Amino acid sequence: MVRNCELCLERRAALRRPKTAQKICRECFYTAFETEVHEIIIKYQLFKEGERVAIAASGGKDSTVLAHVLTELNKRHSYGLDLFLLSIDEGITGYRDDSLETVKRNEVQYGIPLKIVSYKDLYGWSMDEIVGEIGLKNNCTFCGVFRRQALDRGAAMMKAQKLATGHNADDMAETVLLNLLRGDIARLSRCTAIVTGEDGALPRCKPFKYAYEKEIVMYAYFKKLDYFSTECIYSPNAYRGFVREFIKDLESIRPRAILDIIKSGESFRIIPTTKMPVQGNCERCGYISSQRLCKACVLLEGLNRGLPRLGISKAQSFQVSSDGNNDKRKNVVHERSKSRLVQHNIK
Amino acid sequence: MQLTLEFKGGLELLFGSVKVHQIEVEPSDGKDKLKLQELLIWVRNHLLKERPEMFMKGNSVRPGVLVLINDCDWELLGQLDAVVDEKDTVVFISTLHGG
Ligand SMILES: [Zn+2]
Ligand SMILES: [Zn+2]
Ligand SMILES: [Zn+2]
Numbered sequence: 001m002v003r004n005c006e007l008c009l010e011r012r013a014a015l016r017r018p019k020t021a022q023k024i025c026r027e028c029f030y031t032a033f034e035t036e037v038h039e040i041i042i043k044y045q046l047f048k049e050g051e052r053v054a055i056a057a058s059g060g061k062d063s064t065v066l067a068h069v070l071t072e073l074n075k076r077h078s079y080g081l082d083l084f085l086l087s088i089d090e091g092i093t094g095y096r097d098d099s100l101e102t103v104k105r106n107e108v109q110y111g112i113p114l115k116i117v118s119y120k121d122l123y124g125w126s127m128d129e130i131v132g133e134i135g136l137k138n139n140c141t142f143c144g145v146f147r148r149q150a151l152d153r154g155a156a157m158m159k160a161q162k163l164a165t166g167h168n169a170d171d172m173a174e175t176v177l178l179n180l181l182r183g184d185i186a187r188l189s190r191c192t193a194i195v196t197g198e199d200g201a202l203p204r205c206k207p208f209k210y211a212y213e214k215e216i217v218m219y220a221y222f223k224k225l226d227y228f229s230t231e232c233i234y235s236p237n238a239y240r241g242f243v244r245e246f247i248k249d250l251e252s253i254r255p256r257a258i259l260d261i262i263k264s265g266e267s268f269r270i271i272p273t274t275k276m277p278v279q280g281n282c283e284r285c286g287y288i289s290s291q292r293l294c295k296a297c298v299l300l301e302g303l304n305r306g307l308p309r310l311g312i313s314k315a316q317s318f319q320v321s322s323d324g325n326n327d328k329r330k331n332v333v334h335e336r337s338k339s340r341l342v343q344h345n346i347k
Numbered sequence: 348m349q350l351t352l353e354f355k356g357g358l359e360l361l362f363g364s365v366k367v368h369q370i371e372v373e374p375s376d377g378k379d380k381l382k383l384q385e386l387l388i389w390v391r392n393h394l395l396k397e398r399p400e401m402f403m404k405g406n407s408v409r410p411g412v413l414v415l416i417n418d419c420d421w422e423l424l425g426q427l428d429a430v431v432d433e434k435d436t437v438v439f440i441s442t443l444h445g446g
Contacts, residue, residue, distance in 0.1 A: 015420035
Protein backbone atom coordinates (compact mmCIF):
# COMPACT_ATOMS: atom_id res chain seq x y z
CA MET A 1 0.00 0.00 0.00
CA VAL A 2 2.69 2.47 1.01
CA ARG A 3 5.30 2.60 -1.68
CA ASN A 4 9.02 2.56 -1.24
CA CYS A 5 11.16 5.62 -0.68
CA GLU A 6 11.80 7.62 -3.85
CA LEU A 7 15.42 8.17 -2.89
CA CYS A 8 16.81 4.85 -1.65
CA LEU A 9 14.10 2.71 -3.32
CA GLU A 10 14.55 0.23 -0.47
CA ARG A 11 12.78 1.27 2.67
CA ARG A 12 9.14 2.16 2.96
CA ALA A 13 8.28 5.82 2.60
CA ALA A 14 7.29 7.48 5.87
CA LEU A 15 6.40 11.01 4.88
CA ARG A 16 5.79 13.37 2.03
CA ARG A 17 8.10 16.37 2.05
CA PRO A 18 6.11 19.58 1.70
CA LYS A 19 8.98 21.29 -0.10
CA THR A 20 9.50 18.73 -2.85
CA ALA A 21 6.44 16.44 -2.61
CA GLN A 22 8.92 13.53 -2.49
CA LYS A 23 7.78 10.44 -0.62
CA ILE A 24 10.73 9.28 1.39
CA CYS A 25 11.76 7.07 4.28
CA ARG A 26 12.88 8.28 7.69
CA GLU A 27 16.60 7.76 7.11
CA CYS A 28 16.57 9.60 3.78
CA PHE A 29 14.51 12.34 5.41
CA TYR A 30 17.05 12.84 8.22
CA THR A 31 19.84 13.03 5.67
CA ALA A 32 17.96 15.44 3.41
CA PHE A 33 16.87 17.69 6.28
CA GLU A 34 20.30 17.89 7.92
CA THR A 35 22.11 18.31 4.62
CA GLU A 36 19.89 21.21 3.63
CA VAL A 37 20.49 22.98 6.92
CA HIS A 38 24.24 22.43 6.51
CA GLU A 39 24.14 23.81 2.96
CA ILE A 40 22.28 26.91 4.15
CA ILE A 41 24.84 27.42 6.93
CA ILE A 42 27.69 27.21 4.41
CA LYS A 43 26.02 29.17 1.62
CA TYR A 44 25.15 32.15 3.83
CA GLN A 45 28.23 31.79 6.07
CA LEU A 46 26.10 31.81 9.18
CA PHE A 47 29.00 30.96 11.48
CA LYS A 48 32.73 31.51 11.71
CA GLU A 49 35.14 28.95 13.05
CA GLY A 50 35.71 29.25 16.79
CA GLU A 51 32.65 31.40 17.33
CA ARG A 52 30.73 31.26 20.62
CA VAL A 53 27.10 30.70 19.63
CA ALA A 54 24.02 30.95 21.84
CA ILE A 55 21.15 28.75 20.71
CA ALA A 56 17.90 30.38 21.78
CA ALA A 57 16.26 27.50 23.64
CA SER A 58 12.62 27.66 24.71
CA GLY A 59 12.13 23.93 25.15
CA GLY A 60 9.72 24.06 22.20
CA LYS A 61 9.97 22.07 18.99
CA ASP A 62 11.93 24.51 16.83
CA SER A 63 14.65 25.28 19.31
CA THR A 64 14.93 21.66 20.43
CA VAL A 65 15.41 20.45 16.86
CA LEU A 66 17.80 23.34 16.24
CA ALA A 67 19.91 22.43 19.26
CA HIS A 68 19.97 18.79 18.15
CA VAL A 69 20.85 19.51 14.52
CA LEU A 70 23.46 22.20 15.27
CA THR A 71 25.21 19.98 17.82
CA GLU A 72 25.23 17.18 15.27
CA LEU A 73 26.44 19.30 12.33
CA ASN A 74 29.08 20.99 14.48
CA LYS A 75 30.61 17.58 15.12
CA ARG A 76 30.04 16.11 11.69
CA HIS A 77 31.43 19.03 9.71
CA SER A 78 33.89 20.34 12.31
CA TYR A 79 32.48 23.88 12.43
CA GLY A 80 34.52 24.42 15.59
CA LEU A 81 31.66 26.26 17.32
CA ASP A 82 31.40 26.78 21.05
CA LEU A 83 27.65 26.12 21.39
CA PHE A 84 25.45 26.72 24.42
CA LEU A 85 21.74 26.81 25.15
CA LEU A 86 20.28 30.14 26.25
CA SER A 87 16.89 30.14 27.95
CA ILE A 88 14.78 32.99 29.19
CA ASP A 89 12.66 32.64 32.29
CA GLU A 90 9.85 35.16 31.91
CA GLY A 91 8.62 34.50 35.40
CA ILE A 92 5.15 33.22 34.53
CA THR A 93 4.06 30.85 37.29
CA GLY A 94 3.82 27.33 35.97
CA TYR A 95 4.41 28.29 32.33
CA ARG A 96 8.16 27.86 32.18
CA ASP A 97 8.47 25.17 34.81
CA ASP A 98 7.96 22.35 32.34
CA SER A 99 9.75 23.98 29.45
CA LEU A 100 12.78 24.81 31.59
CA GLU A 101 12.83 21.19 32.75
CA THR A 102 12.86 20.22 29.08
CA VAL A 103 15.79 22.51 28.36
CA LYS A 104 17.65 21.13 31.36
CA ARG A 105 17.24 17.63 29.93
CA ASN A 106 18.41 18.93 26.54
CA GLU A 107 21.57 20.18 28.24
CA VAL A 108 22.35 16.61 29.22
CA GLN A 109 21.11 15.03 26.00
CA TYR A 110 23.17 17.25 23.68
CA GLY A 111 26.10 17.75 26.01
CA ILE A 112 26.17 21.54 25.69
CA PRO A 113 25.90 23.98 28.60
CA LEU A 114 22.69 25.80 29.51
CA LYS A 115 22.40 29.40 30.73
CA ILE A 116 19.09 30.65 32.11
CA VAL A 117 18.41 34.39 32.39
CA SER A 118 15.26 35.73 34.05
CA TYR A 119 13.15 38.81 33.28
CA LYS A 120 13.64 39.75 36.88
CA ASP A 121 17.43 39.82 36.33
CA LEU A 122 17.15 41.72 33.08
CA TYR A 123 14.28 44.11 33.72
CA GLY A 124 13.51 44.04 37.41
CA TRP A 125 10.00 42.75 36.62
CA SER A 126 8.70 39.23 36.13
CA MET A 127 5.89 38.62 33.62
CA ASP A 128 3.51 37.78 36.48
CA GLU A 129 4.28 41.12 38.10
CA ILE A 130 3.74 42.87 34.76
CA VAL A 131 0.38 41.16 34.29
CA GLY A 132 -0.48 42.25 37.82
CA GLU A 133 0.02 45.85 36.69
CA ILE A 134 -1.44 45.74 33.22
CA GLY A 135 -4.03 42.97 33.26
CA LEU A 136 -4.24 40.23 30.69
CA LYS A 137 -5.28 42.24 27.67
CA ASN A 138 -2.08 43.74 26.32
CA ASN A 139 0.55 41.62 27.98
CA CYS A 140 1.71 39.98 24.75
CA THR A 141 3.11 43.36 23.73
CA PHE A 142 5.38 42.91 26.73
CA CYS A 143 5.94 39.24 26.02
CA GLY A 144 7.14 39.93 22.50
CA VAL A 145 9.20 43.06 23.10
CA PHE A 146 10.86 41.83 26.26
CA ARG A 147 11.53 38.38 24.89
CA ARG A 148 13.19 39.74 21.78
CA GLN A 149 15.60 41.85 23.81
CA ALA A 150 16.01 39.29 26.57
CA LEU A 151 17.74 36.94 24.16
CA ASP A 152 20.15 39.63 23.00
CA ARG A 153 20.87 40.88 26.48
CA GLY A 154 21.21 37.37 27.88
CA ALA A 155 23.47 36.29 25.03
CA ALA A 156 25.68 39.35 25.51
CA MET A 157 25.84 38.66 29.24
CA MET A 158 27.06 35.16 28.44
CA LYS A 159 29.68 36.48 26.02
CA ALA A 160 28.13 34.98 22.93
CA GLN A 161 29.27 36.26 19.55
CA LYS A 162 26.19 35.09 17.72
CA LEU A 163 22.64 34.09 18.47
CA ALA A 164 20.94 31.28 16.53
CA THR A 165 17.15 31.13 16.65
CA GLY A 166 14.72 28.41 15.57
CA HIS A 167 12.56 30.56 13.26
CA ASN A 168 11.33 28.31 10.48
CA ALA A 169 9.95 28.84 6.98
CA ASP A 170 6.36 29.05 8.23
CA ASP A 171 7.38 31.73 10.74
CA MET A 172 9.13 33.67 7.98
CA ALA A 173 6.10 33.52 5.68
CA GLU A 174 3.91 34.64 8.55
CA THR A 175 6.16 37.61 9.30
CA VAL A 176 6.24 38.68 5.65
CA LEU A 177 2.45 38.66 5.44
CA LEU A 178 2.05 40.41 8.79
CA ASN A 179 4.36 43.22 7.79
CA LEU A 180 2.56 43.51 4.48
CA LEU A 181 -0.82 43.66 6.21
CA ARG A 182 0.43 46.28 8.64
CA GLY A 183 2.06 48.35 5.94
CA ASP A 184 5.31 48.06 7.84
CA ILE A 185 7.57 48.66 4.86
CA ALA A 186 10.75 48.98 6.90
CA ARG A 187 10.28 45.59 8.53
CA LEU A 188 9.01 44.01 5.33
CA SER A 189 12.28 44.85 3.63
CA ARG A 190 14.47 43.30 6.30
CA CYS A 191 12.40 40.57 7.95
CA THR A 192 13.51 37.86 5.54
CA ALA A 193 17.23 38.43 6.13
CA ILE A 194 18.83 35.20 7.31
CA VAL A 195 21.35 37.17 9.37
CA THR A 196 20.33 40.37 11.12
CA GLY A 197 22.19 42.89 13.24
CA GLU A 198 25.52 42.18 11.54
CA ASP A 199 26.76 45.67 12.32
CA GLY A 200 25.69 45.39 15.95
CA ALA A 201 27.38 43.62 18.83
CA LEU A 202 25.39 40.45 18.46
CA PRO A 203 24.26 39.19 15.04
CA ARG A 204 21.34 36.78 14.91
CA CYS A 205 20.91 33.99 12.40
CA LYS A 206 18.13 31.63 11.40
CA PRO A 207 19.48 28.27 10.21
CA PHE A 208 15.89 26.96 9.76
CA LYS A 209 14.76 29.84 7.57
CA TYR A 210 13.88 27.43 4.74
CA ALA A 211 12.83 24.48 6.91
CA TYR A 212 9.12 23.70 6.97
CA GLU A 213 7.42 23.47 10.31
CA LYS A 214 5.96 20.13 9.26
CA GLU A 215 9.46 18.73 8.73
CA ILE A 216 10.73 20.09 12.03
CA VAL A 217 7.85 18.44 13.88
CA MET A 218 8.25 15.18 11.92
CA TYR A 219 11.98 15.20 12.65
CA ALA A 220 11.35 15.68 16.36
CA TYR A 221 8.68 12.99 16.34
CA PHE A 222 10.66 10.34 14.47
CA LYS A 223 13.83 11.02 16.48
CA LYS A 224 11.78 11.07 19.69
CA LEU A 225 13.31 14.39 20.67
CA ASP A 226 12.21 15.69 23.98
CA TYR A 227 10.27 18.93 23.51
CA PHE A 228 7.56 20.80 25.26
CA SER A 229 4.48 22.41 23.81
CA THR A 230 1.99 24.68 25.37
CA GLU A 231 0.08 27.73 24.42
CA CYS A 232 1.33 30.91 25.96
CA ILE A 233 -1.13 31.18 28.82
CA TYR A 234 -1.33 34.88 28.14
CA SER A 235 -3.42 34.65 25.00
CA PRO A 236 -1.57 35.25 21.74
CA ASN A 237 -2.14 38.05 19.31
CA ALA A 238 -5.32 37.32 17.36
CA TYR A 239 -4.15 39.08 14.20
CA ARG A 240 -1.07 36.90 14.02
CA GLY A 241 -3.27 33.88 14.67
CA PHE A 242 -5.38 34.64 11.58
CA VAL A 243 -2.29 35.00 9.42
CA ARG A 244 -0.86 31.75 10.74
CA GLU A 245 -4.09 29.93 10.00
CA PHE A 246 -4.24 31.45 6.52
CA ILE A 247 -0.73 30.20 5.78
CA LYS A 248 -1.57 26.72 6.99
CA ASP A 249 -4.65 26.73 4.77
CA LEU A 250 -2.55 27.78 1.79
CA GLU A 251 0.03 25.12 2.60
CA SER A 252 -2.59 22.39 2.63
CA ILE A 253 -3.59 23.33 -0.92
CA ARG A 254 -0.15 24.19 -2.24
CA PRO A 255 2.84 23.58 0.05
CA ARG A 256 5.21 25.69 -2.04
CA ALA A 257 3.22 28.77 -1.07
CA ILE A 258 5.39 29.12 2.02
CA LEU A 259 8.65 29.30 0.09
CA ASP A 260 7.03 31.60 -2.46
CA ILE A 261 5.92 34.07 0.21
CA ILE A 262 9.48 34.11 1.57
CA LYS A 263 10.78 34.65 -1.95
CA SER A 264 8.42 37.58 -2.42
CA GLY A 265 9.66 39.07 0.85
CA GLU A 266 13.28 38.62 -0.23
CA SER A 267 12.67 40.21 -3.60
CA PHE A 268 10.84 43.19 -2.18
CA ARG A 269 12.69 46.48 -2.73
CA ILE A 270 11.83 49.92 -1.45
CA ILE A 271 11.73 52.83 -3.86
CA PRO A 272 14.67 54.99 -2.73
CA THR A 273 12.47 58.08 -2.27
CA THR A 274 10.28 56.36 0.34
CA LYS A 275 10.50 58.04 3.73
CA MET A 276 11.96 55.55 6.16
CA PRO A 277 12.48 55.69 9.90
CA VAL A 278 16.16 56.03 10.67
CA GLN A 279 17.62 53.09 12.53
CA GLY A 280 19.47 54.25 15.57
CA ASN A 281 20.13 53.09 19.08
CA CYS A 282 18.12 53.48 22.21
CA GLU A 283 19.40 56.42 24.26
CA ARG A 284 18.95 54.51 27.46
CA CYS A 285 20.05 50.93 26.80
CA GLY A 286 21.77 51.05 23.42
CA TYR A 287 19.50 48.45 21.82
CA ILE A 288 18.73 48.99 18.14
CA SER A 289 15.72 51.26 17.77
CA SER A 290 14.12 53.59 15.26
CA GLN A 291 12.80 55.67 18.13
CA ARG A 292 14.75 57.66 20.69
CA LEU A 293 13.90 55.05 23.29
CA CYS A 294 13.46 51.42 22.37
CA LYS A 295 10.11 49.78 22.93
CA ALA A 296 11.33 47.86 25.98
CA CYS A 297 12.59 51.00 27.67
CA VAL A 298 9.28 52.79 27.00
CA LEU A 299 7.33 49.85 28.43
CA LEU A 300 9.68 49.63 31.40
CA GLU A 301 9.37 53.31 32.08
CA GLY A 302 5.60 52.96 32.10
CA LEU A 303 5.82 50.09 34.57
CA ASN A 304 8.26 51.89 36.83
CA ARG A 305 6.17 55.04 36.84
CA GLY A 306 2.95 53.16 37.53
CA LEU A 307 1.64 53.85 34.02
CA PRO A 308 1.85 50.38 32.56
CA ARG A 309 -0.13 51.20 29.42
CA LEU A 310 2.56 53.59 28.26
CA GLY A 311 3.90 52.61 24.87
CA ILE A 312 1.25 50.00 24.18
CA SER A 313 -1.11 51.85 21.94
CA LYS A 314 -0.42 54.69 19.58
CA ALA A 315 -3.72 56.27 20.52
CA GLN A 316 -2.26 56.98 23.91
CA SER A 317 0.04 59.88 24.04
CA PHE A 318 1.63 60.07 27.40
CA GLN A 319 4.75 62.09 27.46
CA VAL A 320 7.84 60.02 27.85
CA SER A 321 10.24 61.69 30.20
CA SER A 322 13.72 61.66 28.82
CA ASP A 323 15.38 61.80 32.18
CA GLY A 324 13.75 58.75 33.70
CA ASN A 325 11.72 61.00 35.99
CA ASN A 326 9.63 58.94 38.33
CA ASP A 327 7.13 61.57 39.37
CA LYS A 328 3.72 60.16 38.46
CA ARG A 329 2.03 63.55 38.66
CA LYS A 330 3.92 64.74 35.61
CA ASN A 331 2.41 62.11 33.37
CA VAL A 332 -0.08 64.30 31.64
CA VAL A 333 -1.36 63.59 28.19
CA HIS A 334 0.49 66.10 26.10
CA GLU A 335 -0.15 65.87 22.41
CA ARG A 336 2.29 68.55 21.38
CA SER A 337 5.29 67.12 23.15
CA LYS A 338 4.43 63.76 21.70
CA SER A 339 4.54 65.08 18.14
CA ARG A 340 7.83 66.77 18.93
CA LEU A 341 9.10 63.41 20.06
CA VAL A 342 7.99 61.80 16.83
CA GLN A 343 9.65 64.48 14.69
CA HIS A 344 12.80 64.06 16.67
CA ASN A 345 12.70 60.34 16.03
CA ILE A 346 12.23 60.54 12.31
CA LYS A 347 14.88 63.26 11.96
CA MET B 348 -12.02 -2.48 16.58
CA GLN B 349 -9.30 -1.53 19.04
CA LEU B 350 -7.15 1.47 18.25
CA THR B 351 -4.53 3.54 20.03
CA LEU B 352 -4.80 7.28 19.55
CA GLU B 353 -2.11 9.75 20.58
CA PHE B 354 -2.43 13.50 20.79
CA LYS B 355 0.76 15.53 20.88
CA GLY B 356 2.26 18.95 20.41
CA GLY B 357 -0.33 20.63 22.65
CA LEU B 358 -3.38 18.87 21.16
CA GLU B 359 -3.65 16.77 24.32
CA LEU B 360 -4.96 19.93 26.04
CA LEU B 361 -8.18 19.46 24.08
CA PHE B 362 -8.48 15.89 25.33
CA GLY B 363 -8.34 16.39 29.07
CA SER B 364 -4.52 16.52 28.94
CA VAL B 365 -4.45 12.79 28.24
CA LYS B 366 -1.97 11.94 25.48
CA VAL B 367 -2.69 8.27 24.85
CA HIS B 368 -6.21 6.87 24.44
CA GLN B 369 -7.11 3.22 23.92
CA ILE B 370 -10.40 3.20 22.11
CA GLU B 371 -12.97 0.72 20.87
CA VAL B 372 -14.77 1.83 17.75
CA GLU B 373 -16.90 -0.02 15.19
CA PRO B 374 -16.96 0.86 11.49
CA SER B 375 -20.42 1.76 10.25
CA ASP B 376 -22.62 -0.72 8.36
CA GLY B 377 -20.65 -3.85 9.13
CA LYS B 378 -17.49 -2.99 7.21
CA ASP B 379 -14.25 -4.34 8.68
CA LYS B 380 -12.20 -1.24 8.05
CA LEU B 381 -12.56 2.29 9.25
CA LYS B 382 -11.83 5.37 7.19
CA LEU B 383 -10.02 8.28 8.81
CA GLN B 384 -12.98 10.41 7.86
CA GLU B 385 -15.17 8.32 10.15
CA LEU B 386 -12.57 8.12 12.86
CA LEU B 387 -12.29 11.92 13.01
CA ILE B 388 -16.04 12.30 13.48
CA TRP B 389 -15.93 9.64 16.19
CA VAL B 390 -13.08 11.43 17.96
CA ARG B 391 -14.92 14.73 17.80
CA ASN B 392 -18.09 13.18 19.22
CA HIS B 393 -16.59 10.93 21.87
CA LEU B 394 -13.15 12.10 22.91
CA LEU B 395 -12.80 15.81 22.30
CA LYS B 396 -13.39 17.83 25.47
CA GLU B 397 -13.14 21.43 24.30
CA ARG B 398 -12.61 23.87 21.43
CA PRO B 399 -13.40 21.56 18.47
CA GLU B 400 -12.22 24.30 16.08
CA MET B 401 -8.68 23.77 17.36
CA PHE B 402 -8.80 20.18 16.19
CA MET B 403 -11.00 20.15 13.11
CA LYS B 404 -11.84 22.47 10.26
CA GLY B 405 -14.72 21.40 8.03
CA ASN B 406 -14.63 17.62 7.88
CA SER B 407 -10.87 17.24 8.25
CA VAL B 408 -8.23 18.08 10.82
CA ARG B 409 -7.31 21.70 11.11
CA PRO B 410 -4.42 22.58 8.76
CA GLY B 411 -1.22 22.40 10.77
CA VAL B 412 -2.23 19.19 12.52
CA LEU B 413 -0.10 16.25 11.35
CA VAL B 414 -1.57 12.77 11.23
CA LEU B 415 0.43 9.55 11.25
CA ILE B 416 -0.98 6.06 10.97
CA ASN B 417 1.45 3.50 12.36
CA ASP B 418 4.16 6.14 12.05
CA CYS B 419 3.41 6.84 8.42
CA ASP B 420 2.37 10.33 7.23
CA TRP B 421 -1.30 10.14 6.28
CA GLU B 422 -0.51 12.16 3.15
CA LEU B 423 0.96 8.92 1.78
CA LEU B 424 -2.18 7.00 2.65
CA GLY B 425 -4.94 9.08 1.16
CA GLN B 426 -5.63 11.39 4.12
CA LEU B 427 -9.38 11.20 4.84
CA ASP B 428 -9.65 8.07 2.70
CA ALA B 429 -6.88 6.29 4.59
CA VAL B 430 -8.12 3.21 6.43
CA VAL B 431 -7.23 1.92 9.85
CA ASP B 432 -7.24 -1.67 11.01
CA GLU B 433 -7.43 -3.56 14.28
CA LYS B 434 -4.63 -2.51 16.71
CA ASP B 435 -3.43 0.41 14.58
CA THR B 436 -1.96 3.50 16.16
CA VAL B 437 -3.01 6.94 14.95
CA VAL B 438 -0.99 9.96 16.10
CA PHE B 439 -2.16 13.57 15.85
CA ILE B 440 0.46 16.28 16.33
CA SER B 441 -0.20 19.98 16.37
CA THR B 442 2.47 22.14 14.78
CA LEU B 443 0.68 25.30 15.83
CA HIS B 444 1.98 25.64 19.35
CA GLY B 445 4.99 27.60 20.51
CA GLY B 446 8.44 26.60 19.39
ZN1 LIG C 1 15.01 6.20 1.69
ZN1 LIG D 1 2.41 35.97 25.14
ZN1 LIG E 1 16.26 50.79 25.44
